[in-house]
Amino acid sequence: xxxxxxxxxxxxxxTGAVLANLEACAPEKRPLKNWAGNLEYGTGNVLYPKSxxxxxxxxxxxxxxxxxxxxxxxxxxxxxxxxQVSSEGLNQIIELNRTARxxxxxxxxxxxxxxxxxxxxxxxxxNLASLPHISIAGSIATATHGSGxxxxxxxxxxxxxxxxxGAGEVVELTKDDDAFQGAVVGLGALGMVTKVTLNLLPTFxxxxxxxxxxxxxxxxxxxxxxxxxxYSVSLFTDWKNKNVSEVxxxxxxxxxxxPNDFYGAKLAxxxxxxxxxxxxxxxxxxxxxxxxxxxxMPHFKMGFKPSAGAELQSEYFVPLEHGYEAMKTIEELSxxxxxxxxxxxxxxxxxxxxxxxxxxxxxxxxxHTTWKQEWDxxxxxxxLFEEKLAPFNARPHWGKLFTLAPSALQAxxxxxxxxxxxxxxxxxEGKFRNEFIDRNLF
Ligand SMILES: Cc1cc2nc3c(=O)[nH]c(=O)nc-3n(C[C@H](O)[C@H](O)[C@H](O)COP(=O)(O)OP(=O)(O)OC[C@H]3O[C@@H](n4cnc5c(N)ncnc54)[C@H](O)[C@@H]3O)c2cc1C
Numbered sequence: 001x002x003x004x005x006x007x008x009x010x011x012x013x014x015t016g017a018v019l020a021n022l023e024a025c026a027p028e029k030r031p032l033k034n035w036a037g038n039l040e041y042g043t044g045n046v047l048y049p050k051s052x053x054x055x056x057x058x059x060x061x062x063x064x065x066x067x068x069x070x071x072x073x074x075x076x077x078x079x080x081x082x083x084q085v086s087s088e089g090l091n092q093i094i095e096l097n098r099t100a101r102x103x104x105x106x107x108x109x110x111x112x113x114x115x116x117x118x119x120x121x122x123x124x125x126x127n128l129a130s131l132p133h134i135s136i137a138g139s140i141a142t143a144t145h146g147s148g149x150x151x152x153x154x155x156x157x158x159x160x161x162x163x164x165x166g167a168g169e170v171v172e173l174t175k176d177d178d179a180f181q182g183a184v185v186g187l188g189a190l191g192m193v194t195k196v197t198l199n200l201l202p203t204f205x206x207x208x209x210x211x212x213x214x215x216x217x218x219x220x221x222x223x224x225x226x227x228x229x230x231y232s233v234s235l236f237t238d239w240k241n242k243n244v245s246e247v248x249x250x251x252x253x254x255x256x257x258x259p260n261d262f263y264g265a266k267l268a269x270x271x272x273x274x275x276x277x278x279x280x281x282x283x284x285x286x287x288x289x290x291x292x293x294x295x296x297m298p299h300f301k302m303g304f305k306p307s308a309g310a311e312l313q314s315e316y317f318v319p320l321e322h323g324y325e326a327m328k329t330i331e332e333l334s335x336x337x338x339x340x341x342x343x344x345x346x347x348x349x350x351x352x353x354x355x356x357x358x359x360x361x362x363x364x365x366x367x368h369t370t371w372k373q374e375w376d377x378x379x380x381x382x383x384l385f386e387e388k389l390a391p392f393n394a395r396p397h398w399g400k401l402f403t404l405a406p407s408a409l410q411a412x413x414x415x416x417x418x419x420x421x422x423x424x425x426x427x428x429e430g431k432f433r434n435e436f437i438d439r440n441l442f
Contacts, residue, residue, distance in 0.1 A: 069138020073399035107137035112302035115294030147347030166427035206296035211265035315397035323365035355415035
């Protein structure tokens with residue numbers, strides 16, 4: 001295996017800061033909750049390292065631990081019953097390399113905090129998720145994505161990744177290393193990610209518009225054309241009335257304005273929230289007003305609460321060519337799901353080579369749903385979603401709720417065995433394995 005492994009000496013000294021951290025990790029502390037508040041983690045032991053050396057010490061001194069980002073996942077992927085290592089204190093920009101067009105950051109940096117700096121320095125990222133509040137390592141670990149038929153998920157912009165293995169060693173992998181494509185969407189299972197290098201584009205301006213009321217019958221005839229109609233296209237629907245309530249189109253700034261009519265849908269004349277009854281104050285500017293890429297690509301603004309707040313989310317990926325068929329089959333559930341639904345979003349993600357990405361080797365449509373926080377009802381509805389999408393071998397989002405049987409999930413992950421070999425290589429004692437990993441991958 002062509003790998004460049006840097007064993008950096010830990011100094012083997014437990015610094016005062018680390019001791020303080022370990023003391024702060026008292027079992028009686030109340031566990032944290034995830035962002036949505038639907039999940040209280042299984043331990044109050046949370047460590048807050050501020051350097052790679054501190055992470056190394058923590059790993060060496062723990063039997064079990066799990067990396068924790070900004071806690072935006074809805075399922076137990078970041079959970080632990082022993083110890084969580086938060087990346088909150090690892091939030092610095094390390095280097096902007098203008099020649100290579102890359103930026104290296106610490107793992108816990110949030111996209112929202114990085115983007116303004118990049119823009120002011122003349123650079124941009126190729127895409128962002130619906131919200132900028134999430135940590136970079138936590139996002140790439142689950143293959144978090146935005147939309148766009150030619151835009152890969154956020155992990156596809158990773159040029160290098162550094163992590164601390166189960167043995168406490170620091171490993172850096174770049175695109176030249178065989179393990180790289182397996183390690184980027186790492187599910188937190190290979191070690192604690194400490195640094196990430198991202199590829200950059202020259203900065204650019206964007207504008208977005210929203211069209212209202214697109215008939216499903218137009219999607220039947222023009223699905224790919226509609227999904228390709230801008231740099232990033234998202235469809236929002238409550239699955240009622242054979243209708244998509246909002247089509248969000250994000251474009252590079254153009255000389256000519258978008259027409260009033262888009263396949264029969266009409267241009268909105270005021271800013272809208274994807275959930276029409278909510279105020280658009282939290283949303284990025286629409287109406288075709290130009291602005292920097294980072295203030296148009298996400299649907300929600302930094303500094304405001306994104307989405308609905310008290311909510312649950314699920315999301316399934318199906319091959320792009322089955323996008324319309326998949327939507328039609330979910331539409332059949334309309335009556336059952338409507339009472340529990342805030343909104344669904346359909347977006348597209350380009351194919352990639354990242355082993356654990358749901359878009360490995362195939363471009364996908366992602367059918368995302370924001371649910372009311374009604375746990376029992378939602379957990380009862382997800383099997384219906386999964387049954388409807390089974391003919392398309394749908395894969396769930398790693399950070400959202402799903403009930404798919406592990407055997408079915410595993411059968412849909414082409415590179416699962418290779419990934420398990422990486423786990424064995426970098427974490428032979430299974431320090432970073434948790435219940436989520438054990439249940440879903442083994
Ligand atoms: C309102 C809202 C909107 C969302 N919108 C989108 C969207 O548009 N697109 C999309 O794809 N997803 C979306 N998500 C889901 C979200 O992007 C993912 O769940 C993402 O993984 C969250 O990142 P995080 O930093 O909160 O990670 P966490 O939830 O804290 O952790 C996620 C995983 O990363 C691991 N991890 C975190 N940090 C490290 C580290 N330093 N080293 C090793 N492992 C680590 C954890 O162990 C866990 O496995 C949304 C979620 C919310 C709440």
